[in-house]
Amino acid sequence: MNVAVCIKRIPLSPGRWTLTADETAIDTSGSAMGWTLSPHEECAVEAAVQLAEGGGSVTAFSLGTPESAEQIREVMAVGVDRGVLLETDGSDWDGQATAAALASAITADDTDFDAVIVGTESADASGYQVGVRIAHALGWPIVTNVKGLSVEGGVARCERVVGSEREVYEVSLPAVIAVKDGVNIPRYPSVPGRIKARKKPLDTVTPEARPARVEKVKLALPPQETSSAQVLGTGADAAPQVVAVLKEIGVLA
Amino acid sequence: MILVYVDHDRGVLDELSLQAVAAARGLDTDVQAVMVGADAVTAAARLGEFGVTTTHVAVDPRITDYAPMATGRAVAQMARQMSPAAVLAVGSPRGNEVLAHASAIVDEPFAADCTAITLGDGVSHVTRNRWAGNVLEDARVHAPMLIASTALHAFAVDPVTGSGPAAVVEFAPELADADLAVRIVDRVGGGGGGVSLAEAKVVVSGGRGVGEGGFGPLEELAALLGGAVGCSRVVTSAGWRPHAEQVGQTGTKVAPDLYIAVGISGATQHIAGCKNAKTMIAINTDPDATIMSFADYAVIGDAATVMPALVDAVRAAKS
Ligand SMILES: Cc1cc2nc3c(=O)[nH]c(=O)nc-3n(C[C@H](O)[C@H](O)[C@H](O)COP(=O)(O)OP(=O)(O)OC[C@H]3O[C@@H](n4cnc5c(N)ncnc54)[C@H](O)[C@@H]3O)c2cc1C
Ligand SMILES: Nc1ncnc2c1ncn2[C@@H]1O[C@H](COP(=O)(O)O)[C@@H](O)[C@H]1O
Numbered sequence: 008m009n010v011a012v013c014i015k016r017i018p019l020s021p022g023r024w025t026l027t028a029d030e031t032a033i034d035t036s037g038s039a040m041g042w043t044l045s046p047h048e049e050c051a052v053e054a055a056v057q058l059a060e061g062g063g064s065v066t067a068f069s070l071g072t073p074e075s076a077e078q079i080r081e082v083m084a085v086g087v088d089r090g091v092l093l094e095t096d097g098s099d100w101d102g103q104a105t106a107a108a109l110a111s112a113i114t115a116d117d118t119d120f121d122a123v124i125v126g127t128e129s130a131d132a133s134g135y136q137v138g139v140r141i142a143h144a145l146g147w148p149i150v151t152n153v154k155g156l157s158v159e160g161g162v163a164r165c166e167r168v169v170g171s172e173r174e175v176y177e178v179s180l181p182a183v184i185a186v187k188d189g190v191n192i193p194r195y196p197s198v199p200g201r202i203k204a205r206k207k208p209l210d211t212v213t214p215e216a217r218p219a220r221v222e223k224v225k226l227a228l229p230p231q232e233t234s235s236a237q238v239l240g241t242g243a244d245a246a247p248q249v250v251a252v253l254k255e256i257g258v259l260a
Numbered sequence: 261m262i263l264v265y266v267d268h269d270r271g272v273l274d275e276l277s278l279q280a281v282a283a284a285r286g287l288d289t290d291v292q293a294v295m296v297g298a299d300a301v302t303a304a305a306r307l308g309e310f311g312v313t314t315t316h317v318a319v320d321p322r323i324t325d326y327a328p329m330a331t332g333r334a335v336a337q338m339a340r341q342m343s344p345a346a347v348l349a350v351g352s353p354r355g356n357e358v359l360a361h362a363s364a365i366v367d368e369p370f371a372a373d374c375t376a377i378t379l380g381d382g383v384s385h386v387t388r389n390r391w392a393g394n395v396l397e398d399a400r401v402h403a404p405m406l407i408a409s410t411a412l413h414a415f416a417v418d419p420v421t422g423s424g425p426a427a428v429v430e431f432a433p434e435l436a437d438a439d440l441a442v443r444i445v446d447r448v449g450g451g452g453g454g455v456s457l458a459e460a461k462v463v464v465s466g467g468r469g470v471g472e473g474g475f476g477p478l479e480e481l482a483a484l485l486g487g488a489v490g491c492s493r494v495v496t497s498a499g500w501r502p503h504a505e506q507v508g509q510t511g512t513k514v515a516p517d518l519y520i521a522v523g524i525s526g527a528t529q530h531i532a533g534c535k536n537a538k539t540m541i542a543i544n545t546d547p548d549a550t551i552m553s554f555a556d557y558a559v560i561g562d563a564a565t566v567m568p569a570l571v572d573a574v575r576a577a578k579s
Contacts, residue, residue: 020528024394033395046510103369127353128372130509133390135351135372135409139360148329148441151360152353154503166448167353168504174326175446188510189496189503220369224398226390236542236551236558243569245559249541250573252557256539258462258485258518259577
């Protein structure tokens with residue numbers, strides 16, 4: 008199977024959030040900050056690599072700044088065969104523009120893909136839409152929120168978790184599958200994997216920009232919790248005080 | 261007029277969707293709803309109690325259970341036909357999915373997980389969650405009709421006293437067979453008698469500090485309180501507990517009456533999943549752990565000694 012996977016470079020989420028002075032981005036100048044993929048996309052990559060294991064290839068598509076090549080190399084180290092970077096100048100692309108650019112790059116690619124794997128939502132934008140829009144652009148079915156995935160005879164069986172139940176969906180390929188963290192346990196890159204990754208092909212294309220229709224004006228941090236918990240006690244001796252609280256709030260009759 | 265997509269599961273009204281109805285009423289007095297599937301009719305009428313005047317129900321014999329593309333198609337069709345000022349849904353997995361489909365079909369923008377909405381002529385303003393609510397974005401949405409979901413628990417459900425049932429109008433959505441290709445074909449698991457994490461009134465959640473073998477007393481306490489067990493990502497990554505129990509940004513978001521966080525440090529991504537708990541109790545060896553600024557009450561101590569004592573005390577109080 009030939010699989011495309013869409014990944015996005017995002018800053019590592021910090022312990023304490025700070026914004027840039029113009030309040031349009033997260034401050035990434037702090038020493039501890041680095042860059043990563045969202046957890047859903049790490050699982051998307053693992054799912055893509057597993058699907059191609061029986062023969063086939065995995066191509067990673069990423070729309071972002073030239074630095075996004077770092078994340079493409081990272082996923083190459085865990086089994087992705089090649090990459091396509093849709094290079095931007097770092098300006099904000101909304102979900103509609105991002106999906107349109109990714110869909111046309113996927114269509115224009117020489118490979119005929121059997122599946123496109125994305126995250127259900129990106130960790131930074133939390134847009135919940137790029138995968139769905141790609142599916143509509145390609146005219147393919149999509150299942151989102153996928154926490155269990157297997158493919159047999161050209162049919163993808165997808166499970167999503169609702170409460171204590173799993174809903175099962177079955178779609179014929181080609182299809183877009185939007186996964187969630189937990190669908191698998193992503194493998195770690197090996198040293199030979201990292202070395203091989205350096206030599207794998209990475210193409211760069213320039214996507215067609217469109218003005219953002221969800222236009223970011225500014226970011227803000229939600230009000231911080233300044234309160235501190237009331238300490239009920241220390242160690243096992245605190246149990247009766249906890250029971251008193253449980254009764255007070257009505258969870259214990 | 262505001263059009264709200266209201267979800268249901270085999271006829272049972274999705275209570276979370278009422279939050280989107282409440283948000284719509286804050287924008288306009290004329291609130292109509294769209295639901296999908298013949299089995300939605302009873303729930304459709306009930307929406308009157310929450311201020312909906314008319315519920316449009318898409319009925320097609322091919323729709324026998326939730327089918328996201330077909331649902332998006334039906335919502336898009338109703339949106340085109342009615343030209344509402346906004347189309348809203350709650351930011352649940354289904355709500356976001358349905359609106360993503362509808363907006364892709366009508367080729368309009370979609371703003372997910374909004375905590376505030378101001379409608380304008382051609383340009384609306386929203387505040388929405390990014391980074392699972394760790395960061396708020398103020399955005400302008402350029403569209404003749406705003407398509408937006410409301411962040412979970414951002415809008416409080418408010419019933420309208422003395423209102424009658426909503427008028428129920430059935431319509432036949434124009435669906436291609438391809439729209440029905442994606443639908444629930446089976447349901448597995450469940451019925452195990454356990455309380456589902458997302459809906460539990462009490463969640464007893466464990467982190468790294470509980471240790472691999474330490475979840476027994478958490479399970480006992482959850483069972484005694486009629487609740488569910490949750491955990492942090494460290495715990496699921498280590499394989500100590502199934503991923504289905506993970507609470508947080510990439511796990512389940514819970515809003516129980518009581519959340520007990522045992523051996524959990526309180527990372528922002530974890531808090532994103534439990535900050536809507538009415539009461540939080542933290543049990544931690546570290547009195548300065550971040551979780552302490554979110555918790556209402558705390559016990560300072562080792563989970564391995566506090567939890568068994570707590571189980572005994574609760575059991576004694578119940579008998
Ligand atoms: C994009 C992204 C998404 C993420 N999504 C999630 C998510 O959905 N959910 C999630 O939970 N995490 C998520 N994380 C991970 C998160 O950042 C933290 O790493 C994680 O929540 C920490 O888990 P923890 O509190 O169990 O462990 P730690 O941070 O290691 O904390 C352990 C705590 O236990 C206490 N302790 C130690 N020993 C004891 C003892 N004997 N008794 C009592 N207390 C003790 C310690 O004082 C400490 O406070 C995500 C991370 C990223 C980057
Ligand atoms: N800039 C991007 N480059 C590549 N893939 C992306 C990009 N933005 C979003 N995606 C994919 O679409 C998914 C959903 O993103 P979103 O709609 O922003 O929540 C992500 O998990 C990615 O798989």
